[in-house]
Amino acid sequence: MRPLYPSSSFFTFLKAAGLTIALLAFACPAVGQQVTISLSSGLAPLGGNANLDVSLTTSGGAQPAILQWTMTYPAADVSGVSVAASPNTTAAGKTVSCSNNIGQTVCIVFGSNNLISAGSIATATFTMASAAPDTIAAVEVPAVVAANAPSNWIPGSGAGGTISIIQPIVPTLSSLSCTPTSVTAPGTAACTVALSSAAAASGFSVSLSSANSSVAVPATLAVAAGAPSAGFTATIAAVSVAQTATLTASAAGISRTFSLNIVAPLWSISGTISPAASAAGATVTLSGAGSATTTADASGNYTFSGLVNGAYTVTPGKSGYTFTPASAAVTVSGAAQAGINF
Secondary structure, eight states, X not given: OOOOOOOHHHHHHHHHXXXXXXXXXXXXXXXXXXXXXXEOOEXXXXXXXXXXXXXXXEXXXXXXXXXXXXXXXXXXXXXXXXXXXXXXXXXXXEEEEEXXXXXXXXXXXXXXXXXXXXXXXXXXXXEEOTTOOOSEEEEEEEEEXXXXXXXXXXXXXXXXXXXXXXXXXXXXXXXXXXXXXXXXXXXEEEEEEEESSXXXXXXXXXXXXXXXXXXXXXXXXXXXXXXXXXXXXXXXXXXSSOEEEEEEEEETTEEEEEEEEEEOOOEEEEEEOXXXXXXXXXXXXXXXXXXXXXXXXXXXXXXEEEXXXXXXXXXXXXXXXXXXXXXXXXXXXXXXXXXXXX
């Protein structure tokens, strides 16, 4: 960075401070001398403070008695700046005074005729805006002006620092799951929505939907502040055939789905063929909504199990025998059918 000549604000500071430096002498630079104002870096959360050390280094025998530097920074990230003199500066009988403008702070160190020693000269406290948009705020030092006790101008340069802004972690929708994965209707399933991280202080709202009218879910689900997940109940109505329900959770443009298997309830048809002595070993055939064959036991009893709702026909048979009735029509509708006798 090229050396800068004293700015008008520098003279304004001097006048306000009641200093009597011969301004014409500033036209004569201290040959071969150099001062550098450097900033450290810091870390702060939204609305918090970052303390940056302001330090002075000299070369070529420079012995500054007055310093001025300018700090620039993103106005959207920084809501305020305050600067306090370091023990090194106050020990020299100096005062630090600063002027703030949008995105800029100008500071001057002035006071007694004592020299300002190299090292820490001040601490600049930067207050982050509560809605700072960036993760890094660069603080530049574009202008440095210095003078020695004889009022000769000393060329100056600046080295900036950075403030790392701790942005809150914004959770995203991670997964949707239900237990059990298969439900015999009617019934319920316990479902869970999980986030990538804990919900913020304002909580996290998730929209829910079901692509199957037989499965009902809440319209929305609220994940409490600080919680990584939340649960809800999927309610399954009675169905006559097995099917699948696709459940969907959506938030902030992200959707997660889960396929819930709905199992139709299984029923039975049973009865007795008499007399038992003749019925034992008779073949009983089932047709219609399902087909199966079974054999009557020694007591003449038979059972067809694992049946879905529907219309069936039961037909007994045994060589050399006739049956009354010859067959029976049976309708299964949400309940087992017993007493289908021959």
